Amino acid sequence: MSDKEKSDAPAEIMFAQACNMAMAKAMADDPKVILMGEDIADDQGGGVFKVTAGLSAQYGTDRVRSTPISEQAIVGAAVGSALVGYRPVAEIMLMNFITVAMDQIVNHAAKLRFMSGGQTSVPLTIRTTTGAGTGLGGQHSDMLEAWLAHVPGLKVVAASNPADAYGLLYSSIMDDNPVIFIENTPTYFTKGPAPAPDHVVPLGKASVPREGSDISLITYSRGVGACHAVAEKLAGEGISCEVVDLRTIAPFDEETVLKSVAKTKAAVVVHEAVKNFGTGAEISSRIHEELFSELKGPVGRVGSGYAPVPFSPAIEKAWMFSEDDIEREIRKILG
Amino acid sequence: MADKDVMIDIFTRADLIMQSDIKFRKMIGAGQLQIVYYPVRGQEVVSAAMMAAVNQDDYLVTIYRGLHDQLAKGIPSKDLWAEFAGKMAGTCKGKGGPMHITHPETGVMVTTGIVGSGIPIANGLGLASQLEKDGKVTVCCFGDGASNIGAFHEGLNMAQVWKLPVIFLCQNNLYSEHTPMAFATSSETIKQRGDGLGMRSVRVNGNDASEMYAAAKEAVEYARAGNGPTLIEAMTFRFHGHLLGDTGHYIPEAEMEQALKDDPMPILRQQLLDMQISEADIAAIEAKNAATIEEAAQFALDAPYPPGDEYRIDVLDEEIAA
Numbered sequence: 018m019s020d021k022e023k024s025d026a027p028a029e030i031m032f033a034q035a036c037n038m039a040m041a042k043a044m045a046d047d048p049k050v051i052l053m054g055e056d057i058a059d060d061q062g063g064g065v066f067k068v069t070a071g072l073s074a075q076y077g078t079d080r081v082r083s084t085p086i087s088e089q090a091i092v093g094a095a096v097g098s099a100l101v102g103y104r105p106v107a108e109i110m111l112m113n114f115i116t117v118a119m120d121q122i123v124n125h126a127a128k129l130r131f132m133s134g135g136q137t138s139v140p141l142t143i144r145t146t147t148g149a150g151t152g153l154g155g156q157h158s159d160m161l162e163a164w165l166a167h168v169p170g171l172k173v174v175a176a177s178n179p180a181d182a183y184g185l186l187y188s189s190i191m192d193d194n195p196v197i198f199i200e201n202t203p204t205y206f207t208k209g210p211a212p213a214p215d216h217v218v219p220l221g222k223a224s225v226p227r228e229g230s231d232i233s234l235i236t237y238s239r240g241v242g243a244c245h246a247v248a249e250k251l252a253g254e255g256i257s258c259e260v261v262d263l264r265t266i267a268p269f270d271e272e273t274v275l276k277s278v279a280k281t282k283a284a285v286v287v288h289e290a291v292k293n294f295g296t297g298a299e300i301s302s303r304i305h306e307e308l309f310s311e312l313k314g315p316v317g318r319v320g321s322g323y324a325p326v327p328f329s330p331a332i333e334k335a336w337m338f339s340e341d342d343i344e345r346e347i348r349k350i351l352g
Numbered sequence: 353m354a355d356k357d358v359m360i361d362i363f364t365r366a367d368l369i370m371q372s373d374i375k376f377r378k379m380i381g382a383g384q385l386q387i388v389y390y391p392v393r394g395q396e397v398v399s400a401a402m403m404a405a406v407n408q409d410d411y412l413v414t415i416y417r418g419l420h421d422q423l424a425k426g427i428p429s430k431d432l433w434a435e436f437a438g439k440m441a442g443t444c445k446g447k448g449g450p451m452h453i454t455h456p457e458t459g460v461m462v463t464t465g466i467v468g469s470g471i472p473i474a475n476g477l478g479l480a481s482q483l484e485k486d487g488k489v490t491v492c493c494f495g496d497g498a499s500n501i502g503a504f505h506e507g508l509n510m511a512q513v514w515k516l517p518v519i520f521l522c523q524n525n526l527y528s529e530h531t532p533m534a535f536a537t538s539s540e541t542i543k544q545r546g547d548g549l550g551m552r553s554v555r556v557n558g559n560d561a562s563e564m565y566a567a568a569k570e571a572v573e574y575a576r577a578g579n580g581p582t583l584i585e586a587m588t589f590r591f592h593g594h595l596l597g598d599t600g601h602y603i604p605e606a607e608m609e610q611a612l613k614d615d616p617m618p619i620l621r622q623q624l625l626d627m628q629i630s631e632a633d634i635a636a637i638e639a640k641n642a643a644t645i646e647e648a649a650q651f652a653l654d655a656p657y658p659p660g661d662e663y664r665i666d667v668l669d670e671e672i673a674a
Contacts, residue, residue, distance in 0.1 A: 097476015
């Protein structure tokens with residue numbers, strides 16, 4: 018990159034832009050990277066959230082193809098092409114629609130490497146977006162990462178900021194395993210520091226964006242922003258929170274999580290998904306198994322309520338995990 | 353009638369299938385193998401004629417009743433038998449089993465245990481061939497029952513819209529598990545469904561080697577020329593229950609009697625004799641197949657099981673910690 022280009026590059030970019038840039042880089046680096054999904058080509062608008070805008074113009078509709086509204090067929094075509102050397106990126110417009118393709122994801126993408134005795138592999142990325150708080154109700158907002166994290170053979174990734182989104186999506190596309198990459202709709206257009214073009218974030222590695230000594234807040238995706246806000250507020254009272262951003266949900270970075278909690282001796286796991294049977298249960302349990310006798314108190318969990326995502330903003334707000342919930346949980350543990 | 357060499361080729365594949373099926377049922381019945389087995393007796397000619405019309409590097413996606421397709425496509429008997437027996441020397445190191453056979457060397461990319469699920473995946477293989485311009489076709493086998501699942505309709509629609517080089521081979525044996533076709537299928541034929549999706553669709557007597565081969569060859573040439581997919585509805589019959597142990601009591605006696613009278617194997621054998629292929633030559637093919645199967649079966653019995661730790665390998669590209 019020339020100096021002039023460098024100076025023209027924006028200091029901040031949006032999450033959606035970061036995803037677009039990661040796909041553009043992957044397509045430039047590897048001719049086997051292809052994209053498919055509903056309305057993703059420029060003639061169909063470049064994606065309903067414009068995340069793929071401009072890519073078909075640059076790389077052609079052979080490599081960036083709009084599909085019928087057929088989630089099974091989209092993921093199936095991605096699985097099949099991945100078996101013979103392609104690196105498909107399938108877009109499932111909203112995470113709830115992934116339910117339609119679960120047979121392809123769970124029975125095929127996740128298992129074909131194993132069931133073939135390693136003769137084939139499925140280097141597939143499924144990008145999907147979701148998140149409550151925008152009044153889309155029960156079938157357009159669910160966080161379903163725990164379903165997928167429970168399936169051996171799948172990796173599940175969720176970035177919390179544009180730079181990570183760029184680095185993680187690139188790694189997901191280049192990974193030789195099937196990866197579910199979860200984007201967050203409500204923060205699609207939130208800006209953050211722009212990554213360097215060669216910025217790569219390895220899968221399976223958490224980050225510690227805020228260090229602290231009293232308690233570890235273990236989270237991912239939109240939970241990271243909420244935990245930062247709470248940490249900032251409590252810092253004023255002398256409570257020091259460490260924030261651990263998992264970045265890869267499955268398999269999660271146990272080493273970083275356990276190291277953090279071994280230091281702070283207290284933890285809250287925070288996610289937007291429904292709390293019951295959520296990923297927080299697994300993470301909390303692993304902490305208890307390894308560090309039980311050292312803990313100041315039981316690991317806390319924050320998640321959304323046991324109900325479908327409600328429509329009315331008044332109910333949705335009450336249902337959804339909040340900074341208040343996180344703060345309450347921290348105070349409960351630290352007494 | 354297809355020419356002599358083709359007929360001998362089809363017979364050689366079909367006889368291997370028939371004898372293998374008989375041997376599997378015998379060994380399972382005798383307790384020598386403890387596996388769930390989906391018999392293929394009666395459907396030999398459909399697979400044999402289809403696979404005689406494609407190359408070894410063309411792709412195949414099939415289903416759990418797939419022994420006939422896998423043998424016809426050319427998977428070596430020893431590798432296949434060892435996998436059926438769950439042994440390390442099997443095609444998939446014993447981690448797939450009869451319902452999940454993969455053997456890329458012969459183009460067998462996926463065998464699925466989920467009805468209809470192979471169809472969307474076959475599209476992906478076809479898409480790769482289309483993008484690569486490698487001239488390969490993908491054969492995707494399924495039964496009549498699969499035409500009642502959503503993946504069939506999504507998959508065939510996409511294949512047609514994208515003009516993918518895929519041959520959808522519906523082996524219509526008239527029963528989806530225990531249910532007769534008319535009971536659960538709204539259309540009279542599967543071909544009509546292909547027609548409705550705008551796809552080139554044909555309905556043939558799959559048990560007739562020449563007719564089946566001609567349809568297969570035409571579909572393959574059509575796909576290789578870049579014209580797109582074909583749905584072949586190949587009429588056939590299943591001589592045994594859905595799986596071994598199922599007596600097939602739901603199949604009316606008269607229907608079974610007629611089907612057995614129309615057994616494609618003796619008919620094909622007679623066709624060879626009628627083409628002046630000698631009894632001795634045919635017997636030699638049968639003897640060679642029998643020897644191959646004996647050797648494969650013994651190999652499968654004698655081969656060691658995989659180590660238990662094998663479960664930690666091939667889940668992801670890196671080994672899973674114990």
